[in-house]
Amino acid sequence: MNNVEGKLFIEPERYEFTAASIHQFELARRDFFKILGAGIAVFAVAKDAPAAQETAPGHRSFHNEDLPKDISAWLHVGEDGSVTGFTGKAEIGQNIRTELAQTIADELRVPFESVRMVMSDTALTPFDAGTFGSRTTPTMTPQLRRVAAAARDILVEAAAKEWNVAPTGLVAANAKVTDPASGRSLKYAELARGKTLAQNLPAEDPITPAIDWTIAGKAIPKVDGRAFVTGRHQYTTDLQPAGMLYGKVLRPPSFGATLTSFRQNETKAMPGVFVVRDGDFVGAAAPTEREAQEALDAVKAEWKEVTQISNKELFAYFKQNGAAKTEDRFRKQKGSIEEGLANAAHRLDATYSVAYIAHAPLEPRAAVAQWTDGKLTVWTGTQRPFANRDELAAAFRLPESSVRVIVPDTGSAYGGKHTSDAAMEAARLARAAGRPVKVVWTREEEFTWAYFRPAGVIEIKSGIASDGALTAWEFHNYHSGASGIETPYVVANQRTEYHQVPLILRSGSYRGLAATANHFARETHMDALASTAKMNSIDFRMKNLADTRMRAVLEAAAKSLGWPRKKTREGQGFGIACGAEKGSYVATCAEVSVDRGSGAVRVVKLVEAFECGAIVNPDGLRNQVVGAMIQGLGGALFEAIEFENGRIKNPRFSSYRVPRFRDVPEIEAVLLDRKDIPSAGAGETPIMAVAPAIGNAIFDAAGVRLNNLPMVPNGLRLA
Amino acid sequence: MAKLTELEVNGKRYPVNYPPDTPLLYVLRDELGLTGSKYGCGEGQCGACTVLIGGAPRRSCQVPASAAAGKPVVTIEGLEKDGRLHPVQQAFLDAGAFQCAYCTSGMIMSSVGLLQTNPSPSQADIVQFLQGNVCRCGTHPRIIDAVCQAAKIMREHGR
Structure with missing residues (x-):
């Protein structure tokens, strides 16, 4: 396992992380309809996808703000008229779930309440470089608008075909297509019924200018607000899959310290407790958080430390180096x-x-990891689910298709939740224990081992x-x-x-x-x-x-x-x-x-x-x-x-x-x-x-x- | 420490097996599955874990579970009655007084505690009372508005 916490490396966003996707659409369209039911789906596939590779941190282009260039968003209109938008962006308190749903409702001409967003799940949503750089609004809202506009055109054409009239005169509004000449209309639900029609986004459709917005531009309250004021919303830290153990990691006494000796005595006798050493990583998983901590307390570890710069010398060091x-x-x-x-x-x-x-997000870095038949699923509060997936796949030598990262709406990030540290730790412990493991960083770990x-x-x-x-x-x-x-x-x-x-x-x-x-x-x-x-x-x-x-x-x-x-x-x-x-x-x-x-x-x-x-x-x-x-x-x-x-x-x-x-x-x-x-x-x-x-x-x-x-x-x- | 066999939470009796010195927060979250109360710091400095014990707001990460034995405990999950939100919950919702909302349970429980003893708090009273609750997203002005609004509604409805 990568000893992520021991290494110092700089986050790519610091230099404007802009790597384009090299990934292809993984979900077969047949599977897509299996999951969502029949209906109409539109995929945003940008033309001229560059074969840009992710470059090593520190060598990314400075002002290039290109997007992932293949499939970036998709949209489904179900047989019941429900609309689902898919994006790899994460909700971290910036209220983007609401804003994106507003955008789709506005462009598709449906009530806001009929739109649901599926976000930041590497198995269900398109590749996305991450939720950072203030990029969601300028890049994801126009893409979702374009897929919504395309879906609207498909619905209008379907109605035209049904009535055997030209589509040009038909009007899409309030989740139905109307023919003003005859006064007849068909609901989107009726038009989607019995269809499994998938279409890549055609040439860029014109999208509605802001001056004509009806649902976007309005002060719509946060979706699922009620789940947050009742405590029902489940953050990563709240998840408890059946059989789950609690994980804890033994932290070195200082940055860069390496483990020189490790003895595990009494811990062997603790029932249901797993202690893992892998390189400089030492962690424990147990039925309660307290037992996991006790298991670590019983470990005898010695560390080799290195001398480091302190506050006082910092600014002189910067100038000299x-x-x-x-x-x-x-x-x-x-x-x-x-x-x-x-x-x-x-x-x-x-x-x-x-x-x-420090970012000090109130929800600490956390992850729940579960292995099933050699495949890994991780729930974690991160701004970069796909990068987390790739890092997990690399660390555990798995194909990317064997790792799924899901981001529950997260207790804030402020740029601080890019890395996969907690995900790695939970996954490593879960593999050893053969059961799901949750790792929640303590506040002290947050202030020390994050970046x-x-x-x-x-x-x-x-x-x-x-x-x-x-x-x-x-x-x-x-x-x-x-x-x-x-x-x-x-x-x-x-x-x-x-x-x-x-x-x-x-x-x-x-x-x-x-x-x-x-x-x-x-x-x-x-x-x-x-x-x-x-x-x-x-x-x-x-x-x-x-x-x-x-x-x-x-x-x-x-x-x-x-x-x-x-x-x-x-x-x-x-x-x-x-x-x-x-x-x-x-x-x-x-x-x-x-x-x-x-x-x-x-x-x-x-x-x-x-x-x-x-x-x-x-x-x-x-x-x-x-x-x-x-x-x-x-x-x-x-x-x-x-x-x-x-x-x-x-x-x-x-x-x-x-x-x-x-x-x-x-x-x-x-x-x-x-x-x-x-x-x-x-x-x-x-x-x-x-x-x-x-x-x-x-x-x-x-x-x-x-x-x-x-x-x-x-x-x-x-x- | 006294043996702890059960707790009364949100009007329901729960058997408890965790050791009696376990902080109440961990019993609520991990043993009873009431995850609305949050861990934020483990030292009583952020207020995310606030619950009512015997009617008074307490930092559940600082209270051994045994200290709650025999006293009614109310968590965020216990405020909603018959599908109706508590006026403080409704006021937070109406004011949009949250962003990531991880602090919201604790903010609401602290505010409920405040309004029980001070039904007409001034802005300064609210600021003083919520000083120990951290909102890292910076939603403080709306939280104050929400508490004022809840106080008004509760006075009008005599709750």
Whole structure:
């Protein structure tokens, strides 16, 4: 077995994971109808499937956002008129199950309630690279729309044939096809009856423009909401297949430690308890979680540890170990920095840093694994079910067809559930025990053995003319990542560079990736430049912005806060920041209150304007935007992983502070609905501008520039 | 520790075989199959495991099962009556006060506990009472709205 927890490797999404599928449609169409019953099925098969292979982590193309190119979605209309949409995307709290069902209902012209989504089950749904990168809305909703439009055409043609008329005059609406000339109509259910008609998606059907949406664009509540408020919904952690054992894994004392000796004494005598050693992996499975833990407690294991970098040395290490030669794709240059700096009326250089932080999804990483006749089924909360399947197949030397991964709607992820760790552990233990095994990570394991948002250092050199126009912009990011690294401001002379550094802690995707770090540095720096130029923060930005969508969110946020606001009390401050990433635009305003005596900083109000094209579900979007703002506040003010020599020092909620009710300010989200622009994703970008807006407000209140995230883990230290 | 042979949960008596010092959460989830109460931290810091014991909200991961013996235990599964949601459940549903919803059971049970002792909580009361419940998705404003709404409905209907 791969000792996944011992190895440090970087998550692909950090460099925009975009590998196209090499997989073919596995489910024979005959089987498809066996499962769903007769009816009409449409498969989205893109033309010109490239034979792109998945490349090794770290060597993926940076800006290629191609999709899996073969079958990407399918749809079934049953004999009872029920509609089922299939997608490999996972529901992880972002409410995409509702949004996708809305999309299908809208395009197929059926009531929302008649649509059911089957998601993220490698045996039933099309290959999907994963649920990340804010890709579901911009890529999956148009595909589902196209299959729905095709299904609608098939139904219309079936009706035309039935009545022996031309299909052109017929109207599809409210789950039936009507002939306006004669007034007769046939329900979809009637048209699907007795048919086993499967069709690949024909040439791209025109899809309904946002302006004509009737079900999409509405604030439809989360499907199955009742199952969540009654506790009936079963997350992975809640599953208990018959005969299931509970699994536990013996963790090394520090990262990278290797097992040098292993003795198993009393554990042999425990009835019904299985202890497994496989390489550096040691785990136990038992009828109760407690017995599994007791079995591990009885194991005598010795580990060889290795010396590792600690918090204190981190930023110096990043600077010293940044790759001497950056890959071309991580380096952008335009004009001459030297010239731009020479022509500047004012220069400003500064260094920024961000700490490692943890996702801390409330449902820990978990998996239930079951072997039947040499085939493996795993239920696990992951954002990448197909990648998990492939990793399991590789680890257990099975064909992919012998592994099935199913993702129950999951207790959040935020980019943190890409890997197959818990799935591997459960599968290994289940194979040894010959019974289903569930592994649920403890909170401490979550905070230690998962992966983190990478820390980083950012250096900026800049110059402005006397009128406030940028003349030079040089931006270096060490280690944290390249997302959102390019400035949206107009500047003739610029250089941006992302320097890869060997990993210290296991690192990977986190909501917004490095865009949060890069926006923190850039927008803090822009504010400092505005002060240098003695200009209002908004006027200074507007002076250097051409992008009309960015200007619109900036104006909307400022208007909503009432910028420029007069200070009405001691310690009050206002700040603003903006940015664009993954096709959406954000501007955030913060009001803070700083107690100069105690150093306490309180965020009083956050206002955010967000624009992601045509809004598919304003209610779900508002939840995501407000949620991102609150999550962003944690990383801005106090969240940080502390580590020393391969050990995490604060692996609990009692020592790693996350935002709680008292931290939550008054919040306003202003959603700009641009029906003329294709919908972009919204799960990530709303987090980016929170930290710099708060930091800029702290400067306004106290005159102190805070260049390191988190900014005030122990309050503000005033000189 | 006293021997534990049965627990009364949601008005039903369940035989219990787990050792009496087992945290109540594990007895509820693993032995009785009542998985609505969630594990989130195991140290009473996140509130996902909140249940009512003798009417009071408690972190079931911190309470030995034996301490619940002889006292009525109510979990999220016990709030719905004859197909009707408890007003707090209904208010969470109406407000869309959840995203991944893993914290929701604990939030609802804590809120039910609050409203039993304080039928007219101020916003500050709610914030104070739910301070020990973590919502990592950041749905706090809607949760506060939902509790306010539930309080209003319960006062109007005298529940």
